[in-house]
Amino acid sequence: MSAAGKPSPSALVVAAIAVAVALAVVFPFFVRQQMVVAGTFVLFSCYLAQCWNLAAGYAGQFSLGHTVFLAVGAYTSTVLFRDYAVSPWIGMWVGAGLAALLGAVLSAVAFWYRVRGVFFAVITLGSVEVFRGLFSEFDILGGTAGIFLISANDPVNMNFLSRIPYYEIILALVVLAAAGTFWLERSRLGQYAMALREDEEAAEASGVPTFRCKIVVIAISAAATALAGTFYAQFLLFIVPETLFSFDHMLNMMLGTIVGGSGTILGPIVGSLLFGVLGDVLRSLPVVNSQEAASLVRIGYGLFLIVVVLRMPRGIVSLWERRN
Amino acid sequence: MQWSSDIAQVAASGLLMGLAYALVAVGFTIVFGVMNVVNFAHGHIVMAAMFASFVLNRYLGLDPYIAALCLFPIFLVVGALLYHTSIAPAVGASPATQMLVTLGLLIVIENTANLIFGGDLRSVRSPIGEGSLHLGTLVLPMSRVLAAVGSLLAIAALWAFLRFTRFGKEIRAAASNELGARLVGIPIQRVFIQAFALATAMAAFAGAMLVPFYLINPFIGYDFMLKAFVIAIIGGLGSLPGAVLAGLIIGVVEAFGDFYLTASYATALVFGLLMLVLLFRPAGLMGSFRS
Numbered sequence: 001m002s003a004a005g006k007p008s009p010s011a012l013v014v015a016a017i018a019v020a021v022a023l024a025v026v027f028p029f030f031v032r033q034q035m036v037v038a039g040t041f042v043l044f045s046c047y048l049a050q051c052w053n054l055a056a057g058y059a060g061q062f063s064l065g066h067t068v069f070l071a072v073g074a075y076t077s078t079v080l081f082r083d084y085a086v087s088p089w090i091g092m093w094v095g096a097g098l099a100a101l102l103g104a105v106l107s108a109v110a111f112w113y114r115v116r117g118v119f120f121a122v123i124t125l126g127s128v129e130v131f132r133g134l135f136s137e138f139d140i141l142g143g144t145a146g147i148f149l150i151s152a153n154d155p156v157n158m159n160f161l162s163r164i165p166y167y168e169i170i171l172a173l174v175v176l177a178a179a180g181t182f183w184l185e186r187s188r189l190g191q192y193a194m195a196l197r198e199d200e201e202a203a204e205a206s207g208v209p210t211f212r213c214k215i216v217v218i219a220i221s222a223a224a225t226a227l228a229g230t231f232y233a234q235f236l237l238f239i240v241p242e243t244l245f246s247f248d249h250m251l252n253m254m255l256g257t258i259v260g261g262s263g264t265i266l267g268p269i270v271g272s273l274l275f276g277v278l279g280d281v282l283r284s285l286p287v288v289n290s291q292e293a294a295s296l297v298r299i300g301y302g303l304f305l306i307v308v309v310l311r312m313p314r315g316i317v318s319l320w321e322r323r324n
Numbered sequence: 325m326q327w328s329s330d331i332a333q334v335a336a337s338g339l340l341m342g343l344a345y346a347l348v349a350v351g352f353t354i355v356f357g358v359m360n361v362v363n364f365a366h367g368h369i370v371m372a373a374m375f376a377s378f379v380l381n382r383y384l385g386l387d388p389y390i391a392a393l394c395l396f397p398i399f400l401v402v403g404a405l406l407y408h409t410s411i412a413p414a415v416g417a418s419p420a421t422q423m424l425v426t427l428g429l430l431i432v433i434e435n436t437a438n439l440i441f442g443g444d445l446r447s448v449r450s451p452i453g454e455g456s457l458h459l460g461t462l463v464l465p466m467s468r469v470l471a472a473v474g475s476l477l478a479i480a481a482l483w484a485f486l487r488f489t490r491f492g493k494e495i496r497a498a499a500s501n502e503l504g505a506r507l508v509g510i511p512i513q514r515v516f517i518q519a520f521a522l523a524t525a526m527a528a529f530a531g532a533m534l535v536p537f538y539l540i541n542p543f544i545g546y547d548f549m550l551k552a553f554v555i556a557i558i559g560g561l562g563s564l565p566g567a568v569l570a571g572l573i574i575g576v577v578e579a580f581g582d583f584y585l586t587a588s589y590a591t592a593l594v595f596g597l598l599m600l601v602l603l604f605r606p607a608g609l610m611g612s613f614r615s
Binding site for chain 2: 056060062109110113115117118119121122123125126127129130131132133134136137144247251254258291292295296298299301302303305306309310313
């Protein structure tokens with residue numbers, strides 16, 4: 001089972017990846033702080049796309065509710081730190097556990113009642129609004145005003161004055177997510193997920209435990225997303241429902257994954273890098289002001305998304321696959 | 325007696341708003357019912373029409389209620405163009421493809437509006453909509469009464485149109501059995517274009533009726549998209565009476581939630597209701613004209 005389908009990558013590919021990762025690691029030491037921050041945001045959207053790719057790309061469960069897991073991660077570690085002085089390095093795993101539990105329960109209820117396809121997307125979108133409403137009300141979560149943390153040189157509590165450690169943390173998460181995806185593709189769970197994505201009835205009939213499999217993949221995806229939530233909270237030192245539940249995060253996850261190639265290891269990374277770097281380059285051009293540039297860039301994203309979905313449904317990485 | 329007049333006032337404003345919400349949702353529910361496409365950009369068409377009304381008012385001095393009548397035919401054409409350029413290739417594709425194409429449209433519409441108008445809140449005023457209607461203890465702002473009446477008339481006209489015209493029969497035939505409709509010689513592509521154009525124009529009309537008492541910016545499309553979802557699903561996708569009933573329910577639930585709780589709880593309540601309906605009554609309260 002484990003060897004089915006996916007060949008091991010060639011030595012050349014491994015070497016190329018090692019070089020790319022090494023370059024990414026040393027990158028922030030040679031550029032201005034502004035570039036480090038830009039790189040951090042690009043890697044953050046890469047990582048979120050990778051998380052979403054697990055549920056949507058591999059298991060075919062088109063969630064529009066991943067911002068809930070992002071928020072659970074951010075709020076759990078932040079509240080644990082503020083009220084109980086628990087280091088976010090530990091709190092992030094508590095958040096991941098809670099998000100996994102929440103993802104499992106929500107999807108178990110949805111799948112138990114045979115909510116599928118587009119209705120699964122709608123019910124997850126609904127959950128965002130429910131949690132946005134609840135998170136805005138609870139005083140312990142700071143309400144609509146959110147929670148501020150104080151910037152300090154405190155590495156034990158994931159708080160740095162330099163931007164470089166943040167960059168390296170999110171880079172490590174991206175690499176870990178890629179490795180995790182690589183493992184998933186070759187695991188029994190991943191094979192099950194891809195089988196049910198292609199044809200749920202056929203998979204069920206061939207003995208794939210589709211119900212359990214979908215829930216496990218979504219729980220993993222939710223936990224991974226929650227880790228990004230803690231990172232986001234520590235990077236900005238400020239959390240508020242408005243930004244955490246923003247539909248923009250959801251759109252970025254989808255754009256990167258779909259344009260790059262969903263259900264592949266490199267797809268979400270390639271897609272998010274493309275959008276991130278393209279966006280930063282266009283924004284830095286002197287011809288338009290930054291507000292207009294941001295709008296123009298996003299119009300381009302939207303058009304690009306439509307074209308890719310209709311003309312190249314397997315994304316940019318499929319170009320490379322086709323040549324081989 | 326304060327509390328009873330409060331309740332009556334809140335219920336009345338909820339019902340008025342509910343009718344306008346129903347009008348927002350009817351186009352969405354038609355598109356789903358007829359071509360099985362979930363249009364995530366529907367709310368953004370409402371928003372685009374509001375800005376169109378703003379432009380007509382600011383630069384041509386048109387009253388927003390007269391603008392509403394002009395916007396209907398304009399957005400029939402816009403809808404047909406949208407269908408041709410981006411929806412047609414997605415009809416019959418996987419749900420993920422459809423969602424992504426309409427989400428792409430959403431991004432394009434929202435950011436085009438942001439590029440042209442910026443993110444500031446704007447308003448459109450109409451002398452016709454000034455003042456209030458007094459009914460006993462109730463005080464109803466004229467603009468909201470007009471929006472409710474306009475919505476009710478538009479939905480009734482749409483219902484009669486679908487019920488009694490040849491074109492309406494074709495749409496209903498395509499919705500209930502696409503293959504059967506093809507077999508008896510109904511030109512499905514033409515029906516789809518017309519249905520999408522009609523849905524777009526209804527959304528535009530809804531936006532134009534709401535704009536005299538609504539603060540607008542490019543990001544409110546998202547709220548209308550969510551409202552359309554909730555109402556269409558609770559009412560039963562494809563059902564016009566269902567949309568009206570669900571619109572009224574949502575309007576009232578939201579009004580009471582806003583008044584007695586807070587806006588955040590009201591939102592949570594509305595979407596909690598959506599999730600429950602999806603779980604326990606996925607065909608919605610009124611079924612749909614598909615089944």
